[in-house]
Amino acid sequence: MARLRILARLSLRNTLRQARRSALTASAMVVGLALLTMARAIGDGAHEQWISDGVRLGLGHVTVEAPGFASTGSLDDRLDSARVAAAERAVAGLRASVPMVASAVDLTVSGLASSPGSSLPVQVEGVDPGAEAAFSKLDDRRVEGRYLEPSDRLAAYVGAGLADRLGLELGSRLVLTAQGASGGVAEQLVRVRGLFRTGIPDIDDGVVQIPIATARRWLGTPGAATSVAVLLRSSQETGRALEVLRARLGEGGGGAGVAVLSWRQVSPELESAVRIDDFGFYAFMVVLFAIVALAVLNAVLMSVLNRRREFGVLEALGLTRGETGAVVFGEGVLLAGLSGVLGVALGLATTWLLWRHGLDLSALYGQGISLSGAVIDPVIVPIFRPTRVVEAAGFVVVIGILASLYPTRVATRIDVAEALKFDR
Amino acid sequence: MRGSDTHETDPTDNDRTGPEPPVAAVRTEDLWKIYEQEPAPVEAVRDLSLEVRAGDFVAMAGPSGSGKTTLLNLLGGLTAPTRGRVWVAGRDLTSLSGRELARLRLEHIGFVFQAYNLLPVLSALENAEFTLLLRGLPAAERRERVRALFREIGLDGLEDRRPGRLSGGQQQRVAVARAVVGEPALVLADEPTANLDSATGDALLGVMERLNHERGVTFIFSTHDPRVMERAHRLVHLVDGRIESDVRPSGRGSTA
Numbered sequence: 001m002a003r004l005r006i007l008a009r010l011s012l013r014n015t016l017r018q019a020r021r022s023a024l025t026a027s028a029m030v031v032g033l034a035l036l037t038m039a040r041a042i043g044d045g046a047h048e049q050w051i052s053d054g055v056r057l058g059l060g061h062v063t064v065e066a067p068g069f070a071s072t073g074s075l076d077d078r079l080d081s082a083r084v085a086a087a088e089r090a091v092a093g094l095r096a097s098v099p100m101v102a103s104a105v106d107l108t109v110s111g112l113a114s115s116p117g118s119s120l121p122v123q124v125e126g127v128d129p130g131a132e133a134a135f136s137k138l139d140d141r142r143v144e145g146r147y148l149e150p151s152d153r154l155a156a157y158v159g160a161g162l163a164d165r166l167g168l169e170l171g172s173r174l175v176l177t178a179q180g181a182s183g184g185v186a187e188q189l190v191r192v193r194g195l196f197r198t199g200i201p202d203i204d205d206g207v208v209q210i211p212i213a214t215a216r217r218w219l220g221t222p223g224a225a226t227s228v229a230v231l232l233r234s235s236q237e238t239g240r241a242l243e244v245l246r247a248r249l250g251e252g253g254g255g256a257g258v259a260v261l262s263w264r265q266v267s268p269e270l271e272s273a274v275r276i277d278d279f280g281f282y283a284f285m286v287v288l289f290a291i292v293a294l295a296v297l298n299a300v301l302m303s304v305l306n307r308r309r310e311f312g313v314l315e316a317l318g319l320t321r322g323e324t325g326a327v328v329f330g331e332g333v334l335l336a337g338l339s340g341v342l343g344v345a346l347g348l349a350t351t352w353l354l355w356r357h358g359l360d361l362s363a364l365y366g367q368g369i370s371l372s373g374a375v376i377d378p379v380i381v382p383i384f385r386p387t388r389v390v391e392a393a394g395f396v397v398v399i400g401i402l403a404s405l406y407p408t409r410v411a412t413r414i415d416v417a418e419a420l421k422f423d424r
Numbered sequence: 425m426r427g428s429d430t431h432e433t434d435p436t437d438n439d440r441t442g443p444e445p446p447v448a449a450v451r452t453e454d455l456w457k458i459y460e461q462e463p464a465p466v467e468a469v470r471d472l473s474l475e476v477r478a479g480d481f482v483a484m485a486g487p488s489g490s491g492k493t494t495l496l497n498l499l500g501g502l503t504a505p506t507r508g509r510v511w512v513a514g515r516d517l518t519s520l521s522g523r524e525l526a527r528l529r530l531e532h533i534g535f536v537f538q539a540y541n542l543l544p545v546l547s548a549l550e551n552a553e554f555t556l557l558l559r560g561l562p563a564a565e566r567r568e569r570v571r572a573l574f575r576e577i578g579l580d581g582l583e584d585r586r587p588g589r590l591s592g593g594q595q596q597r598v599a600v601a602r603a604v605v606g607e608p609a610l611v612l613a614d615e616p617t618a619n620l621d622s623a624t625g626d627a628l629l630g631v632m633e634r635l636n637h638e639r640g641v642t643f644i645f646s647t648h649d650p651r652v653m654e655r656a657h658r659l660v661h662l663v664d665g666r667i668e669s670d671v672r673p674s675g676r677g678s679t680a
Binding site for chain 2: 002003006010013014017309310312313314315316317318319320321415416417420421
């Protein structure tokens, strides 16, 4: 124990001895780690935002639908009223165990929208106006008129691009045509009550929302829905929500004739975008840390080479080669450890500042950032996750160890007799 | 080995097949150290046999390149011989592992270097107590022994100074304190007075003589310094890695 103490004391004092060199080396690690912590928090915030914005316009973090609907999108693969009721009960029960923002029942069908002058293919979404307003951000993208209201019967909320192409204005009549549940073609007259613009052409030029009650009557599907979607407070809860809903609706949802799917399954392109961005981040991190590790390696190695005589003296006085190496190893780990603590602290402080005000990228990207068909808010709010601090600490430990290994090896292989006549 | 103006020491027994040699402070047998280098290998120590009795005060003299420092390194186990054997405190250094050698150096050998070689990050007291600390002595005992020794060799009051704030003479005295505080059987000193002025060198020699006389510590010096040679009890002269002469000047060293 006494020997360990003297080794630790030597490591500490040697680190402090070349204060300027140690500080410069440490600063590389501190800045690197601070950047990593901050970038990771911003990345997590951005991803959460992508996912949140994406699932709001899509089918939520978790969706309950009929098996096969994800691939066919056909009205034939819909939930009947009994399964909708079961799904709604399961979702209501989910609130007790997983933080939720909202849930929404949709009846979506592909069809045609016709004005007196033209017809265009569209996706008609039958929604519950009250629930949808809390779920989707589409009502926030209103450019004219108003969003749907619970009392509406024949109202339509139409993409501005579609309205332009069909020559529609507020109050214009619009005929929706689709294949009904009976197999025959069904038509529904609605009136434009509001126009929205998301900046995403696919949505602006091809989506019409109407009240779900109207859609059910029109298509002959009383009480039916194509999905019961759940919006969670955080995408991190997706796995748990999926588990709870599957348990409540039967294993895999199959028992009750339903499929419980995560946003990853419903929007694989969004999942890919997050993964690709993560990969880019890790690649950047590896490069950054390789540079930092080389800086630490260089500093510790130079320090060892300049102190060969001292290591010779230590061995002459009775230290083993391993103990001499331990002094050097201790110096590297100490430098990395101190830098790690400072780096993470600095990173958390800057993250906190960004969290308070958000990182506004609108100057760079304008208001219309889109990803995989989703409108992305240009103000990114970083997210702090304790696992990221553990991740950063792990990197520091690995760097400290890796960067110290070679100098340690050099120190343990010093020829003592040669080292003692060094500089003579 | 050749005689001199005084009497010669007894020749060392070179017969390996004979009985085990008696325990001496140091003993070497047919010792060679050859450095492989271009254009030709350098034979720094050649077929050297030597025995130093406990409590002796030996100076090894000779021109530069005669093998003095190499021999000290061999005796201290800091470098391995190419051939031959070295015994210190009865133990054959060539048969010891690195860990055993480190332990032997810690417990039986003290080193004094020409360039002092104090550890710059430790204070004078911490430098001097370093080997005691490695041996696991309690702090109070360590401090007491070092302070007593510091008083004895004129370092009182300098305990907390780092080497950079000590004069050359003071640093060398700290180095001597570090070498002897653990009361090793043997102190190997490589030109300990080379960087000191004559007054400081004399004072340091006086310290080492007193430690030799009062504590029975065996000293082996390599030196060019005539003052060291004059005060040595035994003078070994090396030339080209061999013992040119090995004499014990009359009247010096009661154990000769």
